[in-house]
Amino acid sequence: MSSDSITESESLYDDLEQMSVRQLLESIHAEDQKILPAVEKTIPQIQRLVEQVVERMQKGGRLFYIGAGTSGRLGILDASEIPPTYGVGDDMVIGMIAGGDQAIRKAVEKAEDNAALGWQDLQTYNINKLDTVVGIAASGRTPYVIGAVKKARENGILTGCIVNNPESELAKHVDVAIEAIVGPEFVSGSTRMKSGTAQKLILNMITTSLMIKLGKVKGNKMVNMQLTNQKLIARGTQMIVDELGFEEAIARRLLLLHGSVSKVFEVEKRK
Incomplete structure (x- = not known):
């Protein structure tokens, strides 16, 4: 197996349709237990990224998540929860997905294969050198995401990525690569499972630590949350x-x- 194909490789399990419900659940759970150790190994890289983003945000910078499919949706989910949780504007952490907002619910054909579109989408926000762009892609080879971070980096913008394959193309084009190698999925290639869960955990770590360092938490309390209910x-x-x-x-x-x-x-x- 080549080093860039782990997320697409064969499941360690076969004949899934012949398993009982209990066997399916226990097997999925067994695979999920591999996620936390993989995420733990990425903490030094997450730290490097967060410390640099804090400096930029203190000067007015923003954090952009950019992805396609599940990865894009997870970035949007994380970004959308920051304003109500920490009482900040919705322009501080911004999630973007290949194909635009309609792709949140329904896949937009071939949008993720357009290498120029990601940077075009970022430019609509007047992106600048105080900002940070984090590409999210389980495979690490999504053209939409790679094109965006390459152009961002060329323009002096801090870049990072969250991927689930080692030595991916995406990782080669960012300043800080976060590689959570969780192994083959229970259903071969279904990266909404372990890969997506690892991405969600890392996104939680990034934005939570950012908001704490930016003074949005007192003690352990969300003292700036919006009073929406x-x-x-x-x-x-x-x-x-x-x-x-x-x-x-x-x-x-x-x-x-x-x-x-x-x-x-x-x-x-x-x-």
Whole structure:
């Protein structure tokens, strides 16, 4: 087997249709247990990337995730959860997918094979040298993603990638390559499984550590979360009660008045 074909290689299991449901579930679970050790090995590379992105974001830079298919959808998912969780604008972490927003739900034919389209899509955001582009591709050979990071790097923009094959073409064209080698998929080539799970874990690590270092967390609390439902209002109220010792009714009133836990803390600190 060549080093660039692990994600497309044959499953270690055969005759899946003859397995019982219990056998299928236990076998999938056995494969999933290989994910965490593979992700752990990438922590030094994740650290390198995050430390450089923090410096750029402190100066107004943005983080772009770019991918196709499952990889693109995972980037968009991670980016879309940052504003409500940390109270930042939706232009701080941006997810992009080959084929545009319609490809989130339904595949757009041949969009991922266009090597020029990724950079064109990035340019619509007036991308600049304070920004970072992270390409996501299980195979590491998606033209849409490779073309985007190559042009970004040529223009002095920090680049990274999350891939599931070693020594991939994509990894050759970025500053920081994160390679989570999880092995063959349970269903041969179905990279929505182990590869996708590893990508999701790494995306969680990147953006969570970024937001913490950018001051969006106090202690272990999401003090800048958007108050979009009653559950989050109750959570924010309890944070204020715990931190400042106010009665619940007062804490809730202050939270709704100022709009976030962090703003309540700021106002009370100035008194």
